[in-house]
Amino acid sequence: MALRIFTRSVFMQTRMPIRKDPSKVLQLATGEKYGATESNLSSIKLFLADKYAIPDDLALQVITHKSFTNGLKPYNEKLSAMGSKVLNLFLAKFVVEGATTNDLAVNGKNLDVLGTPIAKELGGRMALGLFAQSTKLNNTMFWKSYNSLLSFQESGELKVSAQMMYALVGAVTFIHGKKAAEAFVREKLLEGPVTLEGIASEFLEQNQA
Protein backbone atom coordinates (compact mmCIF):
# COMPACT_ATOMS: atom_id res chain seq x y z
CA MET A 1 0.00 0.00 0.00
CA ALA A 2 1.46 3.34 -1.00
CA LEU A 3 2.24 5.77 1.78
CA ARG A 4 -0.23 8.59 1.80
CA ILE A 5 1.64 11.81 2.40
CA PHE A 6 -0.16 15.02 3.02
CA THR A 7 -0.04 17.84 5.45
CA ARG A 8 -2.91 19.01 7.50
CA SER A 9 -3.50 20.30 10.93
CA VAL A 10 -4.47 17.55 13.33
CA PHE A 11 -5.75 19.80 16.04
CA MET A 12 -4.54 22.35 18.47
CA GLN A 13 -4.06 26.01 18.32
CA THR A 14 -2.15 27.55 21.16
CA ARG A 15 -4.68 28.00 23.90
CA MET A 16 -4.41 31.64 24.73
CA PRO A 17 -4.69 32.36 28.44
CA ILE A 18 -6.55 35.36 29.72
CA ARG A 19 -4.26 38.26 29.02
CA LYS A 20 -3.65 41.32 31.07
CA ASP A 21 -2.84 44.63 29.50
CA PRO A 22 0.91 44.33 28.65
CA SER A 23 1.55 47.96 29.48
CA LYS A 24 0.33 47.33 33.03
CA VAL A 25 2.10 44.02 33.44
CA LEU A 26 5.42 45.39 32.20
CA GLN A 27 5.42 48.18 34.72
CA LEU A 28 6.43 48.32 38.34
CA ALA A 29 4.21 49.78 41.03
CA THR A 30 6.73 52.62 41.33
CA GLY A 31 6.20 53.56 37.68
CA GLU A 32 9.33 52.19 35.99
CA LYS A 33 8.57 50.54 32.67
CA TYR A 34 10.34 47.35 31.64
CA GLY A 35 13.01 47.92 29.04
CA ALA A 36 16.70 48.58 28.51
CA THR A 37 16.33 52.30 29.15
CA GLU A 38 18.97 54.57 30.54
CA SER A 39 17.02 55.24 33.71
CA ASN A 40 16.59 51.54 34.44
CA LEU A 41 20.20 50.58 33.84
CA SER A 42 22.04 53.69 35.04
CA SER A 43 22.92 52.37 38.51
CA ILE A 44 24.25 49.08 37.13
CA LYS A 45 26.23 50.80 34.38
CA LEU A 46 27.71 53.31 36.79
CA PHE A 47 28.78 50.52 39.14
CA LEU A 48 30.37 48.42 36.39
CA ALA A 49 32.01 51.39 34.64
CA ASP A 50 33.73 50.86 31.28
CA LYS A 51 36.17 48.30 32.64
CA TYR A 52 33.48 45.71 33.35
CA ALA A 53 30.76 46.94 30.98
CA ILE A 54 28.13 44.45 29.81
CA PRO A 55 25.56 44.76 26.96
CA ASP A 56 22.30 46.51 27.78
CA ASP A 57 20.08 43.48 27.22
CA LEU A 58 22.23 41.47 29.63
CA ALA A 59 22.11 44.29 32.18
CA LEU A 60 18.32 44.25 31.89
CA GLN A 61 18.37 40.49 32.44
CA VAL A 62 20.51 41.03 35.55
CA ILE A 63 17.87 43.22 37.18
CA THR A 64 14.92 41.02 36.13
CA HIS A 65 13.79 38.35 38.55
CA LYS A 66 11.87 35.18 37.80
CA SER A 67 8.78 36.56 39.55
CA PHE A 68 8.38 39.38 37.00
CA THR A 69 5.67 38.62 34.38
CA ASN A 70 5.73 35.01 35.48
CA GLY A 71 9.14 34.44 33.88
CA LEU A 72 8.09 35.50 30.37
CA LYS A 73 10.95 37.98 30.04
CA PRO A 74 14.61 36.87 30.22
CA TYR A 75 15.52 36.65 33.89
CA ASN A 76 18.64 36.27 35.97
CA GLU A 77 18.49 32.67 37.25
CA LYS A 78 21.32 31.30 35.11
CA LEU A 79 23.43 34.41 35.59
CA SER A 80 23.12 34.14 39.35
CA ALA A 81 23.95 30.42 39.23
CA MET A 82 27.23 31.33 37.56
CA GLY A 83 27.84 34.37 39.78
CA SER A 84 27.33 32.56 43.07
CA LYS A 85 29.83 29.87 42.08
CA VAL A 86 32.46 32.39 40.99
CA LEU A 87 31.94 34.43 44.13
CA ASN A 88 32.14 31.45 46.46
CA LEU A 89 35.25 30.16 44.73
CA PHE A 90 36.99 33.51 44.85
CA LEU A 91 36.06 34.12 48.50
CA ALA A 92 37.25 30.63 49.51
CA LYS A 93 40.62 31.39 47.93
CA PHE A 94 40.60 34.89 49.42
CA VAL A 95 40.19 33.71 53.02
CA VAL A 96 42.78 30.91 52.88
CA GLU A 97 45.51 32.77 51.04
CA GLY A 98 46.52 35.41 53.59
CA ALA A 99 49.44 35.12 56.00
CA THR A 100 48.69 32.76 58.86
CA THR A 101 49.99 31.83 62.30
CA ASN A 102 48.25 28.45 62.25
CA ASP A 103 50.77 25.58 62.36
CA LEU A 104 48.15 23.25 60.84
CA ALA A 105 48.08 25.26 57.61
CA VAL A 106 48.56 23.20 54.45
CA ASN A 107 51.33 24.70 52.34
CA GLY A 108 50.80 28.08 54.00
CA LYS A 109 47.03 28.06 53.44
CA ASN A 110 44.93 28.19 56.56
CA LEU A 111 42.04 25.84 55.87
CA ASP A 112 40.65 26.10 59.42
CA VAL A 113 38.89 29.31 58.43
CA LEU A 114 36.72 27.46 55.92
CA GLY A 115 33.35 26.56 57.34
CA THR A 116 33.44 29.37 59.91
CA PRO A 117 30.55 31.87 59.93
CA ILE A 118 32.60 34.67 58.35
CA ALA A 119 33.77 32.41 55.51
CA LYS A 120 30.18 31.41 54.84
CA GLU A 121 28.55 34.80 55.29
CA LEU A 122 31.03 36.73 53.12
CA GLY A 123 29.29 35.39 50.05
CA GLY A 124 25.96 34.82 51.77
CA ARG A 125 22.60 36.18 50.87
CA MET A 126 22.48 38.62 53.76
CA ALA A 127 25.80 40.30 52.93
CA LEU A 128 25.00 40.54 49.22
CA GLY A 129 21.48 41.83 49.84
CA LEU A 130 22.64 44.50 52.26
CA PHE A 131 25.46 45.45 49.89
CA ALA A 132 22.95 46.01 47.08
CA GLN A 133 20.83 48.09 49.42
CA SER A 134 23.76 50.20 50.66
CA THR A 135 25.06 50.90 47.16
CA LYS A 136 21.49 51.46 45.85
CA LEU A 137 22.04 48.92 43.10
CA ASN A 138 18.64 47.45 43.88
CA ASN A 139 16.76 50.68 43.28
CA THR A 140 15.41 49.39 40.00
CA MET A 141 14.68 45.69 39.93
CA PHE A 142 11.91 44.03 37.95
CA TRP A 143 10.32 41.59 40.37
CA LYS A 144 7.07 40.97 42.16
CA SER A 145 6.76 40.74 45.90
CA TYR A 146 3.95 38.76 47.47
CA ASN A 147 3.58 41.60 49.92
CA SER A 148 5.55 44.76 49.27
CA LEU A 149 4.35 46.32 52.54
CA LEU A 150 6.58 44.06 54.58
CA SER A 151 10.17 44.79 55.55
CA PHE A 152 13.28 44.45 53.38
CA GLN A 153 13.81 40.88 54.48
CA GLU A 154 10.23 39.70 54.87
CA SER A 155 9.03 41.06 51.52
CA GLY A 156 11.68 38.99 49.76
CA GLU A 157 13.64 42.03 48.61
CA LEU A 158 16.75 40.82 50.42
CA LYS A 159 16.71 37.55 48.52
CA VAL A 160 15.97 39.17 45.16
CA SER A 161 18.67 41.83 45.72
CA ALA A 162 21.22 39.15 46.61
CA GLN A 163 20.28 37.19 43.52
CA MET A 164 20.69 40.33 41.44
CA MET A 165 24.21 40.79 42.87
CA TYR A 166 25.12 37.18 42.07
CA ALA A 167 23.76 37.75 38.56
CA LEU A 168 25.90 40.87 38.19
CA VAL A 169 29.04 38.86 39.00
CA GLY A 170 27.79 36.12 36.67
CA ALA A 171 27.25 38.58 33.80
CA VAL A 172 30.79 39.94 34.20
CA THR A 173 32.06 36.33 34.15
CA PHE A 174 30.15 35.54 30.96
CA ILE A 175 31.33 38.64 29.13
CA HIS A 176 34.87 39.19 30.46
CA GLY A 177 35.90 35.78 31.80
CA LYS A 178 36.70 34.38 35.22
CA LYS A 179 39.88 36.34 35.90
CA ALA A 180 38.16 39.64 35.19
CA ALA A 181 35.22 38.60 37.36
CA GLU A 182 37.55 37.84 40.26
CA ALA A 183 39.24 41.22 39.80
CA PHE A 184 35.77 42.77 39.75
CA VAL A 185 34.81 41.11 43.04
CA ARG A 186 38.05 42.21 44.68
CA GLU A 187 37.84 45.75 43.39
CA LYS A 188 34.14 46.47 43.72
CA LEU A 189 32.90 44.20 46.50
CA LEU A 190 35.91 43.91 48.81
CA GLU A 191 37.48 47.35 48.50
CA GLY A 192 35.90 50.75 48.86
CA PRO A 193 33.58 52.40 51.36
CA VAL A 194 31.06 49.53 51.44
CA THR A 195 32.49 46.02 51.49
CA LEU A 196 31.12 42.53 51.91
CA GLU A 197 33.68 42.00 54.67
CA GLY A 198 32.43 45.01 56.64
CA ILE A 199 28.78 44.08 56.23
CA ALA A 200 29.28 40.41 57.10
CA SER A 201 31.45 41.08 60.16
CA GLU A 202 29.06 43.73 61.49
CA PHE A 203 26.13 41.43 60.95
CA LEU A 204 27.86 38.53 62.70
CA GLU A 205 28.99 40.67 65.62
CA GLN A 206 25.43 41.90 66.09
CA ASN A 207 24.23 38.34 65.93
CA GLN A 208 26.71 37.18 68.55
CA ALA A 209 25.90 40.04 70.93
Add this chain to the structure above:
Amino acid sequence: MISYINYFVSYTNTPGSCRTPNLRKVFQIQTLQKLEIRSFPFTTPNIAPVMLRLLLRNSRLAPRRLPATTRITVASYNTAQLDTSLGPKYDSITDYGSYRNSVFTHRLPESTALQSPQLAALHSRLRLPQEYTFSTLSQALNMDKFGGLANNFGLSTLGKTFLSYYISEHLLLKYPRLPMPVHNAAVDAYMGVEVLAEIGRSWGIEVDRSSKLDKALAKEPEFLQYGRLRYLSERSKELKAEETGVHELSAEELQTMNNSTHQFVHRETEAFASSVRAIIGGIYTHCGEEATKTFIHSHILSRKVPLQEMFQFSRPTMELARVCEKLGLEDPLEIRLIAETGRLSSHAIFMAGAFVGKEKLGEGVGSSLGEAKTRAVVNALISYYMYSPISAEGTEIKLPSEEKYQFEGIVGTGDVAI
Protein backbone atom coordinates in the same frame (compact mmCIF):
# COMPACT_ATOMS: atom_id res chain seq x y z
CA MET B 1 -17.30 34.74 72.85
CA ILE B 2 -14.96 37.49 71.71
CA SER B 3 -12.06 35.86 73.42
CA TYR B 4 -12.76 32.64 71.52
CA ILE B 5 -12.80 34.49 68.21
CA ASN B 6 -9.51 36.14 69.07
CA TYR B 7 -8.11 32.75 69.85
CA PHE B 8 -9.33 31.55 66.48
CA VAL B 9 -7.66 34.49 64.71
CA SER B 10 -4.36 33.97 66.41
CA TYR B 11 -4.56 30.26 65.73
CA THR B 12 -4.97 30.69 61.98
CA ASN B 13 -2.29 33.32 61.75
CA THR B 14 0.56 31.58 63.41
CA PRO B 15 3.63 31.17 61.15
CA GLY B 16 3.48 28.00 59.15
CA SER B 17 -0.27 27.48 59.55
CA CYS B 18 -2.30 27.01 56.41
CA ARG B 19 -4.64 29.60 54.97
CA THR B 20 -7.70 27.39 55.27
CA PRO B 21 -9.31 27.81 58.68
CA ASN B 22 -9.23 24.76 60.83
CA LEU B 23 -12.69 23.26 60.53
CA ARG B 24 -12.65 21.75 63.99
CA LYS B 25 -12.04 25.18 65.52
CA VAL B 26 -14.80 26.71 63.41
CA PHE B 27 -17.16 24.03 64.60
CA GLN B 28 -16.25 24.73 68.20
CA ILE B 29 -16.93 28.43 67.78
CA GLN B 30 -20.27 27.77 66.12
CA THR B 31 -21.24 25.46 68.94
CA LEU B 32 -20.26 28.04 71.51
CA GLN B 33 -22.26 30.72 69.71
CA LYS B 34 -25.32 28.51 69.67
CA LEU B 35 -24.93 27.65 73.31
CA GLU B 36 -24.71 31.30 74.29
CA ILE B 37 -27.78 32.15 72.21
CA ARG B 38 -29.74 29.38 73.82
CA SER B 39 -28.78 30.55 77.25
CA PHE B 40 -29.71 34.14 76.48
CA PRO B 41 -31.85 35.47 79.36
CA PHE B 42 -35.12 36.10 77.52
CA THR B 43 -37.72 37.79 79.65
CA THR B 44 -40.77 36.93 77.54
CA PRO B 45 -41.00 33.22 76.72
CA ASN B 46 -43.08 33.84 73.53
CA ILE B 47 -40.51 36.07 71.92
CA ALA B 48 -37.61 33.76 72.57
CA PRO B 49 -38.28 31.18 69.82
CA VAL B 50 -38.94 33.95 67.25
CA MET B 51 -35.70 35.74 68.09
CA LEU B 52 -33.84 32.51 68.14
CA ARG B 53 -35.16 31.66 64.69
CA LEU B 54 -34.21 35.09 63.40
CA LEU B 55 -30.79 34.82 64.93
CA LEU B 56 -30.25 31.40 63.46
CA ARG B 57 -31.23 32.67 60.01
CA ASN B 58 -28.83 35.52 60.44
CA SER B 59 -25.71 35.03 58.42
CA ARG B 60 -23.66 36.28 61.31
CA LEU B 61 -23.82 32.86 62.82
CA ALA B 62 -21.91 31.41 59.95
CA PRO B 63 -18.14 31.54 60.36
CA ARG B 64 -17.45 35.03 59.19
CA ARG B 65 -14.43 36.06 57.21
CA LEU B 66 -12.23 37.42 59.92
CA PRO B 67 -10.14 40.53 59.42
CA ALA B 68 -6.65 39.74 58.24
CA THR B 69 -3.85 40.31 60.65
CA THR B 70 -0.18 40.52 59.83
CA ARG B 71 1.06 37.13 58.70
CA ILE B 72 4.73 36.44 59.05
CA THR B 73 5.33 33.41 56.92
CA VAL B 74 8.88 34.21 55.79
CA ALA B 75 11.46 32.11 57.57
CA SER B 76 14.05 34.25 59.28
CA TYR B 77 17.55 34.24 57.88
CA ASN B 78 19.60 31.34 59.15
CA THR B 79 22.95 32.76 60.13
CA ALA B 80 25.93 30.43 59.92
CA GLN B 81 26.95 29.18 63.34
CA LEU B 82 30.40 28.39 64.70
CA ASP B 83 31.06 24.67 65.16
CA THR B 84 32.10 24.69 68.82
CA SER B 85 32.97 20.98 68.79
CA LEU B 86 36.16 21.88 66.89
CA GLY B 87 37.26 24.32 69.60
CA PRO B 88 37.74 27.22 67.19
CA LYS B 89 39.96 30.12 68.27
CA TYR B 90 40.63 33.41 66.50
CA ASP B 91 41.89 36.92 67.22
CA SER B 92 39.21 38.85 65.35
CA ILE B 93 36.41 37.86 63.01
CA THR B 94 38.13 39.13 59.87
CA ASP B 95 41.64 37.97 60.79
CA TYR B 96 41.43 34.87 58.63
CA GLY B 97 45.00 33.77 59.34
CA SER B 98 44.34 33.54 63.07
CA TYR B 99 41.60 30.89 62.91
CA ARG B 100 42.63 27.58 64.44
CA ASN B 101 40.65 24.51 65.44
CA SER B 102 42.17 23.60 68.79
CA VAL B 103 40.73 20.08 68.72
CA PHE B 104 43.47 19.20 66.24
CA THR B 105 46.97 19.03 67.67
CA HIS B 106 49.20 18.23 64.70
CA ARG B 107 49.52 17.17 61.06
CA LEU B 108 51.04 13.85 60.07
CA PRO B 109 54.81 14.28 59.54
CA GLU B 110 55.82 13.82 55.91
CA SER B 111 58.45 11.25 56.97
CA THR B 112 55.73 8.99 58.45
CA ALA B 113 53.41 9.45 55.48
CA LEU B 114 56.18 8.51 53.04
CA GLN B 115 56.36 5.05 54.62
CA SER B 116 52.77 4.21 53.71
CA PRO B 117 52.57 1.98 50.61
CA GLN B 118 48.86 2.79 50.11
CA LEU B 119 49.61 6.49 49.92
CA ALA B 120 52.42 5.91 47.43
CA ALA B 121 50.12 3.72 45.33
CA LEU B 122 47.25 6.22 45.39
CA HIS B 123 49.58 9.13 44.63
CA SER B 124 50.95 7.27 41.65
CA ARG B 125 47.58 5.93 40.48
CA LEU B 126 46.04 9.39 40.37
CA ARG B 127 49.19 10.82 38.77
CA LEU B 128 49.29 13.57 41.34
CA PRO B 129 52.06 16.14 40.84
CA GLN B 130 55.30 15.78 42.80
CA GLU B 131 54.49 18.90 44.84
CA TYR B 132 51.45 17.14 46.33
CA THR B 133 52.78 15.86 49.65
CA PHE B 134 51.92 12.48 51.12
CA SER B 135 50.95 14.07 54.42
CA THR B 136 48.24 16.12 52.66
CA LEU B 137 47.04 13.00 50.86
CA SER B 138 46.85 11.22 54.21
CA GLN B 139 44.95 14.19 55.69
CA ALA B 140 42.48 13.98 52.78
CA LEU B 141 41.67 10.43 53.88
CA ASN B 142 41.10 11.36 57.52
CA MET B 143 37.54 12.15 58.58
CA ASP B 144 38.16 11.50 62.25
CA LYS B 145 37.45 14.62 64.27
CA PHE B 146 38.79 13.59 67.65
CA GLY B 147 42.02 11.73 66.97
CA GLY B 148 44.26 14.80 67.30
CA LEU B 149 45.41 14.65 63.67
CA ALA B 150 44.11 17.43 61.42
CA ASN B 151 41.18 16.04 59.42
CA ASN B 152 39.97 16.67 55.89
CA PHE B 153 37.13 19.11 56.54
CA GLY B 154 38.94 22.19 55.18
CA LEU B 155 40.37 20.33 52.20
CA SER B 156 36.97 18.85 51.42
CA THR B 157 35.23 22.24 51.63
CA LEU B 158 37.82 23.73 49.30
CA GLY B 159 37.49 20.84 46.87
CA LYS B 160 33.73 21.12 46.85
CA THR B 161 33.94 24.82 45.96
CA PHE B 162 36.23 24.06 43.02
CA LEU B 163 34.07 21.20 41.81
CA SER B 164 30.98 23.31 42.11
CA TYR B 165 32.43 26.11 39.99
CA TYR B 166 34.00 24.06 37.20
CA ILE B 167 30.98 21.79 36.79
CA SER B 168 28.55 24.72 36.73
CA GLU B 169 30.76 26.61 34.28
CA HIS B 170 30.83 23.59 31.98
CA LEU B 171 27.06 23.11 32.06
CA LEU B 172 26.10 26.79 31.85
CA LEU B 173 28.29 27.39 28.81
CA LYS B 174 27.83 24.09 26.99
CA TYR B 175 24.12 23.72 27.66
CA PRO B 176 22.84 27.25 28.34
CA ARG B 177 19.17 26.39 27.91
CA LEU B 178 18.95 23.49 30.34
CA PRO B 179 16.01 24.00 32.70
CA MET B 180 17.19 24.58 36.26
CA PRO B 181 15.86 21.26 37.66
CA VAL B 182 17.77 19.40 34.94
CA HIS B 183 20.83 21.59 35.47
CA ASN B 184 20.78 20.77 39.19
CA ALA B 185 20.28 17.07 38.49
CA ALA B 186 23.24 17.20 36.10
CA VAL B 187 25.42 18.90 38.74
CA ASP B 188 24.37 16.14 41.12
CA ALA B 189 25.23 13.52 38.52
CA TYR B 190 28.74 14.94 38.30
CA MET B 191 29.46 15.71 41.96
CA GLY B 192 26.72 14.15 44.07
CA VAL B 193 27.72 12.17 47.14
CA GLU B 194 26.95 8.78 45.59
CA VAL B 195 28.85 9.60 42.41
CA LEU B 196 31.94 10.89 44.19
CA ALA B 197 31.88 7.86 46.48
CA GLU B 198 31.88 5.58 43.44
CA ILE B 199 34.83 7.53 42.03
CA GLY B 200 36.64 7.16 45.36
CA ARG B 201 36.08 3.40 45.35
CA SER B 202 37.29 3.18 41.75
CA TRP B 203 40.48 4.96 42.83
CA GLY B 204 41.17 2.05 45.14
CA ILE B 205 40.85 3.87 48.44
CA GLU B 206 40.65 1.38 51.31
CA VAL B 207 38.75 1.79 54.56
CA ASP B 208 40.51 1.38 57.89
CA ARG B 209 38.29 -1.24 59.56
CA SER B 210 40.63 -2.88 62.05
CA SER B 211 40.59 -1.81 65.68
CA LYS B 212 43.65 -0.97 67.74
CA LEU B 213 43.52 -4.44 69.29
CA ASP B 214 43.42 -6.14 65.87
CA LYS B 215 46.32 -4.02 64.72
CA ALA B 216 48.34 -4.91 67.81
CA LEU B 217 47.56 -8.62 67.44
CA ALA B 218 48.48 -8.58 63.76
CA LYS B 219 51.62 -6.57 64.56
CA GLU B 220 50.58 -4.12 61.86
CA PRO B 221 52.94 -1.15 61.47
CA GLU B 222 51.37 2.14 62.56
CA PHE B 223 51.96 3.95 59.29
CA LEU B 224 49.72 1.54 57.35
CA GLN B 225 46.57 3.10 58.75
CA TYR B 226 47.52 6.55 57.44
CA GLY B 227 46.99 5.40 53.87
CA ARG B 228 43.44 4.26 54.55
CA LEU B 229 40.14 6.09 54.81
CA ARG B 230 39.52 6.72 58.50
CA TYR B 231 35.98 7.49 59.52
CA LEU B 232 34.97 4.65 61.85
CA SER B 233 35.21 5.07 65.60
CA GLU B 234 37.01 2.44 67.67
CA ARG B 235 33.66 1.22 69.00
CA SER B 236 32.22 0.67 65.51
CA LYS B 237 35.38 -1.13 64.47
CA GLU B 238 35.04 -3.46 67.44
CA LEU B 239 31.36 -4.14 66.73
CA LYS B 240 32.07 -5.81 63.43
CA ALA B 241 29.27 -8.32 63.46
CA GLU B 242 26.29 -6.64 61.86
CA GLU B 243 22.99 -8.35 61.16
CA THR B 244 22.46 -8.74 57.45
CA GLY B 245 19.83 -6.29 56.26
CA VAL B 246 19.80 -4.44 59.58
CA HIS B 247 21.64 -1.18 59.88
CA GLU B 248 21.53 1.12 62.86
CA LEU B 249 21.50 4.70 61.68
CA SER B 250 24.06 7.06 63.16
CA ALA B 251 23.21 10.66 64.03
CA GLU B 252 24.85 11.88 60.79
CA GLU B 253 22.92 9.39 58.71
CA LEU B 254 19.66 10.38 60.37
CA GLN B 255 20.27 13.98 59.32
CA THR B 256 20.49 12.91 55.69
CA MET B 257 17.30 10.82 55.82
CA ASN B 258 14.75 11.78 53.18
CA ASN B 259 11.36 11.24 54.75
CA SER B 260 9.53 10.79 51.46
CA THR B 261 11.91 8.29 49.88
CA HIS B 262 13.27 6.81 53.15
CA GLN B 263 16.75 7.03 51.71
CA PHE B 264 19.82 8.21 53.53
CA VAL B 265 23.49 8.78 52.80
CA HIS B 266 25.53 5.99 54.31
CA ARG B 267 28.46 7.18 56.41
CA GLU B 268 30.86 5.22 54.28
CA THR B 269 29.47 6.82 51.12
CA GLU B 270 29.87 10.26 52.66
CA ALA B 271 33.41 9.40 53.78
CA PHE B 272 34.46 8.30 50.28
CA ALA B 273 32.90 11.39 48.71
CA SER B 274 34.56 13.61 51.28
CA SER B 275 37.96 12.08 50.58
CA VAL B 276 37.57 12.67 46.83
CA ARG B 277 36.64 16.31 47.41
CA ALA B 278 39.57 16.66 49.83
CA ILE B 279 42.05 15.20 47.35
CA ILE B 280 40.89 17.82 44.84
CA GLY B 281 41.22 20.55 47.49
CA GLY B 282 44.73 19.30 48.19
CA ILE B 283 45.71 19.78 44.56
CA TYR B 284 44.86 23.47 44.84
CA THR B 285 46.86 23.95 48.04
CA HIS B 286 50.03 22.43 46.52
CA CYS B 287 49.79 22.85 42.77
CA GLY B 288 47.46 25.80 42.14
CA GLU B 289 44.22 26.32 40.30
CA GLU B 290 45.22 25.27 36.79
CA ALA B 291 46.25 21.80 37.99
CA THR B 292 42.97 21.52 39.93
CA LYS B 293 40.98 22.43 36.84
CA THR B 294 42.84 19.87 34.72
CA PHE B 295 42.25 17.19 37.35
CA ILE B 296 38.52 17.96 37.54
CA HIS B 297 38.19 17.88 33.75
CA SER B 298 40.01 14.58 33.43
CA HIS B 299 38.45 12.75 36.39
CA ILE B 300 35.00 14.24 36.86
CA LEU B 301 33.82 16.06 33.73
CA SER B 302 35.12 13.29 31.49
CA ARG B 303 32.36 11.03 32.79
CA LYS B 304 29.38 10.57 30.49
CA VAL B 305 26.18 12.03 31.89
CA PRO B 306 23.05 11.26 29.85
CA LEU B 307 21.38 14.68 30.10
CA GLN B 308 18.65 13.74 27.64
CA GLU B 309 17.36 11.05 29.97
CA MET B 310 16.92 13.52 32.80
CA PHE B 311 13.98 15.27 31.16
CA GLN B 312 10.45 14.53 32.22
CA PHE B 313 7.64 16.62 30.85
CA SER B 314 4.27 16.75 32.55
CA ARG B 315 2.58 19.08 30.03
CA PRO B 316 4.88 19.21 26.99
CA THR B 317 2.51 20.93 24.56
CA MET B 318 1.79 23.78 26.91
CA GLU B 319 5.48 24.05 27.73
CA LEU B 320 6.40 24.31 24.05
CA ALA B 321 3.69 26.91 23.50
CA ARG B 322 5.12 28.95 26.37
CA VAL B 323 8.65 28.61 25.03
CA CYS B 324 7.48 29.91 21.64
CA GLU B 325 5.73 32.77 23.36
CA LYS B 326 8.84 33.61 25.39
CA LEU B 327 10.96 33.58 22.24
CA GLY B 328 8.53 36.02 20.66
CA LEU B 329 7.73 33.85 17.64
CA GLU B 330 5.04 35.52 15.57
CA ASP B 331 3.24 32.51 14.15
CA PRO B 332 1.29 30.22 16.46
CA LEU B 333 2.49 26.75 17.33
CA GLU B 334 0.77 24.07 15.28
CA ILE B 335 1.01 20.32 15.25
CA ARG B 336 0.61 18.97 11.72
CA LEU B 337 0.26 15.47 10.42
CA ILE B 338 3.11 14.80 7.99
CA ALA B 339 2.42 11.20 7.03
CA GLU B 340 0.33 8.25 8.01
CA THR B 341 -0.19 4.67 7.06
CA GLY B 342 -2.74 2.03 8.00
CA ARG B 343 -5.14 4.32 9.78
CA LEU B 344 -7.88 1.70 9.73
CA SER B 345 -5.55 -1.22 10.45
CA SER B 346 -4.42 -2.52 13.81
CA HIS B 347 -0.90 -1.17 13.23
CA ALA B 348 -1.42 2.41 12.22
CA ILE B 349 1.61 4.71 12.10
CA PHE B 350 1.41 8.48 12.19
CA MET B 351 4.13 11.03 11.78
CA ALA B 352 3.44 14.45 13.27
CA GLY B 353 5.50 17.62 13.30
CA ALA B 354 5.53 20.66 15.58
CA PHE B 355 5.58 23.77 13.38
CA VAL B 356 5.77 27.50 13.86
CA GLY B 357 4.85 28.96 10.48
CA LYS B 358 7.12 27.23 7.97
CA GLU B 359 9.70 26.24 10.57
CA LYS B 360 9.60 22.68 11.83
CA LEU B 361 10.66 22.47 15.47
CA GLY B 362 10.47 18.73 15.91
CA GLU B 363 8.79 15.59 14.67
CA GLY B 364 7.64 12.32 16.15
CA VAL B 365 6.23 8.98 15.09
CA GLY B 366 3.53 7.15 17.01
CA SER B 367 0.84 4.54 16.71
CA SER B 368 -1.88 7.09 17.40
CA LEU B 369 -2.35 10.74 16.58
CA GLY B 370 -1.94 11.67 20.22
CA GLU B 371 1.30 9.73 20.60
CA ALA B 372 2.76 11.20 17.43
CA LYS B 373 1.83 14.68 18.55
CA THR B 374 3.36 14.24 22.00
CA ARG B 375 6.53 12.76 20.54
CA ALA B 376 6.84 15.66 18.11
CA VAL B 377 6.42 18.20 20.89
CA VAL B 378 8.88 16.43 23.21
CA ASN B 379 11.37 16.19 20.36
CA ALA B 380 11.05 19.93 19.76
CA LEU B 381 11.49 20.70 23.46
CA ILE B 382 14.57 18.51 23.85
CA SER B 383 16.11 20.00 20.70
CA TYR B 384 15.61 23.44 22.22
CA TYR B 385 16.84 22.64 25.73
CA MET B 386 19.84 20.56 24.63
CA TYR B 387 21.18 23.25 22.30
CA SER B 388 24.94 23.62 22.59
CA PRO B 389 26.62 26.63 20.96
CA ILE B 390 29.77 26.38 18.85
CA SER B 391 32.39 28.97 18.03
CA ALA B 392 32.69 30.83 14.72
CA GLU B 393 35.35 28.31 13.66
CA GLY B 394 32.99 25.42 14.34
CA THR B 395 34.83 24.26 17.43
CA GLU B 396 33.62 24.05 21.03
CA ILE B 397 33.24 27.43 22.65
CA LYS B 398 35.78 28.57 25.23
CA LEU B 399 34.99 28.56 28.92
CA PRO B 400 35.39 31.69 31.09
CA SER B 401 38.28 30.09 32.96
CA GLU B 402 40.30 29.55 29.78
CA GLU B 403 43.01 31.85 28.46
CA LYS B 404 42.00 34.37 25.76
CA TYR B 405 38.35 33.79 26.56
CA GLN B 406 35.83 35.50 24.34
CA PHE B 407 32.12 35.20 24.90
CA GLU B 408 30.55 33.45 21.91
CA GLY B 409 27.68 31.45 23.37
CA ILE B 410 24.38 32.50 24.82
CA VAL B 411 23.11 33.13 28.33
CA GLY B 412 20.11 31.11 29.42
CA THR B 413 17.05 33.33 29.73
CA GLY B 414 15.29 31.14 32.26
CA ASP B 415 12.62 28.45 32.25
CA VAL B 416 9.01 29.06 31.33
CA ALA B 417 6.24 28.80 33.90
CA ILE B 418 3.57 26.26 33.07
